[in-house]
Amino acid sequence: MWSGTWWESVQNLLPPGETVVPVILASDKTQLSNFSSNKSAWPVYLTIGNIEKAVRRSPLYHATVLLGYLPLFHDCMRSLLALLIKAGKDGVETVCADGFVCKVYPILAAYIADHPEQCLVACCRQNHCPCCLVKPERQGQPVKSPLRNPAETASMIRKTLQSGGQKPPVRH
Numbered sequence: 001m002w003s004g005t006w007w008e009s010v011q012n013l014l015p016p017g018e019t020v021v022p023v024i025l026a027s028d029k030t031q032l033s034n035f036s037s038n039k040s041a042w043p044v045y046l047t048i049g050n051i052e053k054a055v056r057r058s059p060l061y062h063a064t065v066l067l068g069y070l071p072l073f074h075d076c077m078r079s080l081l082a083l084l085i086k087a088g089k090d091g092v093e094t095v096c097a098d099g100f101v102c103k104v105y106p107i108l109a110a111y112i113a114d115h116p117e118q119c120l121v122a123c124c125r126q127n128h129c130p131c132c133l134v135k136p137e138r139q140g141q142p143v144k145s146p147l148r149n150p151a152e153t154a155s156m157i158r159k160t161l162q163s164g165g166q167k168p169p170v171r172h
Contacts, residue, residue, distance in 0.1 A: 007049070010107065017102060018091065022049030022109030023084060024056075027070070028117060041069040042117075044080065049109055073120060084108060123153050 010020045024047045032039040047056050047064040056063045070076035084106060091103040113121065115130070122130035129136075134145035 006109070010105075014105060019050075019102065019104050021104045021106040023106050024049055024110045024112065025108065026064075026112035027073075028114060029120075030069075041071055042073050042076075043069050044077070048106075081108065122148055123157060124148070 007020065007022060014020065026045045026047075027042045029040055029042050032041055044067045045064050046067050049056075051063050055061045067080065070080075088105050088107045091105045093101055093103050096102050111121070116126050118130040119126045119128065124130055127136045129139060129145075130148070132145040132147050134143060138145075
């Protein structure tokens with residue numbers, strides 16, 4: 001990951017001696033129980049891009065940690081990311097591997113999820129594209145389609161909540 005142009009461009013914004021820490025999050029819905037009300041939760045895992053991929057992906061090195069199980073995906077993820085956003089803006093002093101204290105800026109660099117999880121994050125139906133507004137029957141075809149607008153999605157969610165859960169009309 002450290003060979004990417006994104007990393008270099010972000011690192012160049014920081015003062016000398018300070019470093020970016022690319023945060024990688026992953027989640028996947030899991031069934032907690034089949035015996036009582038089919039409860040589900042979302043385990044959220046964290047690793048960082050400063051660790052070499054071969055080490056990061058090996059269970060032997062414990063380079064990926066379980067942050068916890070989220071009972072309500074969007075609400076809990078919002079709280080979790082609020083802390084990360086603050087740390088990414090302000091920086092955090094930490095003891096590095098060489099024993100010296102330095103200021104690091106943890107920034108969400110990647111979110112790893114399967115298709116149903118991506119649709120959950122994008123607030124779209126599972127047979128739709130989580131990135132753009134292509135019609136499900138046109139997926140895989142060489143068509144141009146506008147990207148999803150997060151502000152528009154948030155507005156639709158607010159309207160739905162204000163209307164007592166009534167879904168707004170679908171645009172065609």
